[in-house]
Amino acid sequence: MAKLTSEELGTRSISKLLISQSVPASIGILVMSLNILVDSIFVGNWIGSIAIAAINVVLPVSFFIGALGMAIGIGGSSIISRALGADNKAKAIKTFGNQITLTLLVTITMALIGLYFTDTLIPAFGGKGAIFDPAKTYYTIVLYGIPFLALCMMGNTVIRAEGKPKFAMIAMIIPSVGNLLMDYLFIYVFDWGMAGAAWATTTGYVLCFSYVLYFFLSKNSELKLTPQCLGLNFPIVKEISSLGVVTLARQATTSIVYLLMNNILFSLGGEALVAVYAIIGRMLMFALFPVFGITQGFLPIAGFNYGAQKFTRVRETINTAIKYAAILASLVFLGLFIFPAEIAELFLSNKEGLPEADKAVNAYVLQHTPNAMRWVFAATPIIALQLIGAAYFQAIGKAIPALLLTLSRQGFFFIPLILILPNMIGELGVWISFPIADVLATILTGWYLKKEIRKTLTKG
Template sequence: MPKITSEELGTLPISKLLIKQSIPASIGVLVMSLNVLVDSIFVGNWIGPLAIAAISVVLPVTFFVAALGMAIGVGGASIISRALGANQLEKAKQTFGNQITLTVVVTISMAIVGLAFTDNLILAFGGKGEIFDFAKPFYTVVFYGVPFLALTMMGNIVIRSEGKPKYAMIAMIIPSISNLTLDYLFIYVFDWGMQGAAWATTISYFISFLYLIYIFRSNRSELRINTSHLKLETPILKEISSLGSVTLARQAMVSLVVLILNNILFGLGGEALVAVYAIIGRMLMFALFPVYGIAQGFLPIAGFNYGAKKFDRVKESIYTAIKYASVLGTIVYLGLFFFPTEVASLFLSSKEGLPANEVAINAYVLEHISTAMRWVFAATPIIALPLMGGAYFQAIGKAVPAMLLTLSRQGFFFIPLVFVLPYFFGEMGVWTSFAIADVLATIVTAWYLNREIKKDLQQ
C-alpha cells in the first residue's frame, strides 16, 4: 500500500477537506457514543436503572485518568500537525515518542492511586445508597484497563493529526463493536452483571490498542519511530504539557461537574434524579457526535495550515467549521426537543416482575426527563462557536486562551450557577444552569476569537 502523506491538509479546498476529515471523525464519535448509549440500554434493561446511575458515577473517575492520555494526545498532536506543516518530520516523530512514554508512566501511576482509594472516590462522586454496590465492581475492573484506554485515545488523536481520519475512525469503531458483543455475552448470556459490563469495556480497548500498534508499525503512518524517540525531551514535554493541560482541565471540569451534580441531584430527588441525569449524560455524549466530529476534523487542518503560514486557509477553516457545526447542532436540538420521552424510554426496562423500587424509579425518570432534556440541550444550536474557539487556540499552540475559553462554560459559569439557582428554583435551577452557561460562554468566545483573528491572522 502506498504511503499516505499529510500534504493534502495544506492543498485541498477547505470545505472538501473539512468534510473529508470530519465525516470519519463524526462516524468514530458516533460509534463510540452509540457504544456508550447501547451499553447503557443493555445495562438498564438487563441489570436495572441503578446500574445506569452507577456507570454515570464511575465513568468520570476512570475517564479522568484516561483523559490524561487524551491530553497528552491533543498536546502532542498540535505540535505534530504544525511540524508536518513546516516539513519538520523528525520533530513530529520525537514528539510522538515522548507522548508514548509520558502516557505509560502517568496513567499506570494514576491507576495505582485510583485503585488504592476505590471506596472514597466512588462515594465522593455520588455513589451513595444502593448505587454504591453497583458501582464498585464496575469501577474496579475498568480501572485495570485505564492505561490501554489512555494509549488508545492518545494514538487515535495522533493519527488524526497526520491527516488520516479513516484509521482513527476504525480505532474508535473496534472497541465499540467488541464492547457490545462482549456485553451480550458477559451480561446477558453469562449473567456476570456489572463485572461483565466492566470486562467488556476493558477488553475492547485492549483490542483497539493492538490495532493502533499495527498502524504505527506499518507504512500507513509517517510517524514510524524507534527507541531513541522514546527518550523524554524537556522542551517537547513542556509544550505537550502546556497544550495538553487544556484537554485535561476540560475533562477534570467534566468530572467535577458530575461530582457536584450527582450530589446536588441526590439531595433533591435521591437515586431517581441521579438516574435522570445519567440518561441525559449519555445523550450529551451521543447526540452531539456530528459537532464533536467537526471539531476533531478542524484541529489538524488549522494546525497544519498555521504551521505552513497559510493564514487565509486557517480563517476559512474556522468560519466553515462553525457554520457546519451550528447547522448540525440545530438539527440535534430539534430531535431531542420533540422526542425526549421516547429517547429516555430506551434506557428503561419494561420487563415483567421488576422490583417495586425500580418501577418507581422508571416512572420518576419518565415524568421528569422531558423538561430536563429540553433545558440541558437548549443552547445546542450555538455551542459550535465556543467549541471551535477553544479548539483553534489548541491547534495553533496558544495554551492560555485555549484554557480560559475551555473552562469558561463549566468552570466560570455553570458551577456557580448550579450552586445558586437550585437554592431558589430547585430541580429546575439545575437544568436551566446548562443553557445559561452555554449562552454566556458563546458570547465570551465570540468576542475573544474575533479579536484574535483580526490580530493574529493578518498576512
C-alpha cells in the same frame, strides 16, 4: 482506501478537507457514543436503572485518567501538525515518542492511585446508598483497562494529525463494537451483571489498543519510531504539557461537574434523579457527535495551515467549520426537543415482574427526564462557535487562551450556577444552568476569537 498525506492539508479545498477529516471523525465518535448509549440501554434493561446511575458515578474517575492520554495526545498532536506543516518530521517523530512514554508513566500511576482510594472516590462522586456496590464492582474492573484506553486516545489524535482520519475512525469503532458484543455475551448470556458490563468495556479498550499499535508498526504511519525517541525531552514535554493541560483541565472540570451534579441531584431526588442525569449525560455524549467530529476534523487542518503560515486558509477553515457545526447542532436540537420522552423510554426495562421499587424509579425517571432534557439542550444551536473557537487556540499552540475558553462554559459559568440556582429554585435550577452557561461561554468565545483573527490572521 485513498490515502491522504499530511501535505494535502495545506493544498486541498477547505470544504473537501473538512468533510474528509470530519466525516470519519464523526462516524468514529458516533459509534463510540452509540456504544455508550447502547451499553447504558443494555445495562438498564438487563440489570436495572440503579446500574445506569452506578456507571454514571464511575465515568468521571475512569474518564479523567483516560483523558490524561487524550491530553498528551492532543497536546503532542498540535506540535506534530505544525511540525509537519513546517516540514520538520524529526520533531514530529520525537514528539510522538515522548507522548508514548508520558502516557504510560502518568496513566499507570493514576490508575494505581485510583484503585487504592476506591472506597473514598466512589461515595465522593455520588455513589451512595444502593448505588455504591454496583459502582465499586464496575469501577475496579474498568480501571484495569484504563492505561489501554489512554494509549488509544493518545494514538488516535496522532493518527489524525498525520492526515489519516479513516484509520482514526476504525480505531474508535473497534472498541465500541467489541464492547457491545461482549455486553451481550457477559451480561445476557453469562449473567455476570455489573462485572460483565465492566469486563466488556475493558475488553473493548484492549482491542482498540491492538489496532492502534498495528497502525504505527505498519507502513501506514509516517512516524517511524526509534528507541531514542522514547527518551523524554524537556522542551517537548513542556510544550506537550502546556497544550495538553487544556484537554486535561476540561476533563477535570467535567469530573468535578459529575461530582457536584450527582451529589446535588441525590440530595434533591435520591437515586432516581441521579438516573435522570445519567440518561441525559449519555445523550450529551451521543447527540453532539457530528459537532465533535467537525471539531476533531478542524484541528489538524487549522494547525497545519497555521504552521505553514497560510492564514487565508486558516480563516476559511474557521468559518467553514463553524457553519457546518452550527447546522448540525440545530438539527440535533430539533430531534431532542421533539422526542425526549421516547428517548428516555429506551433506557428502562418494562419487563413483567419488576420489583415495586424499580417500577417506582422508572416512573420517576420517565416523568422528570423529558423536561430536563429540553432545558439541558436548549442552547445547542449556538455551541458550535464556542467549541470551534476554543479548539482553534489549541490547534495553533496558544495554550492560555485555549485553556480559558475551554474552561469557560463548565468552570467559570456552569459550576457557580449549579451551586447557586438549585438552592433558589430546586431541581429546575440544575437544568437551566446548562443553557445559561452555553450562552455566556459562546459570547465570550466569539468576542475573543474575533479579536484574535483581526490580530494574527489578517495577512494571507
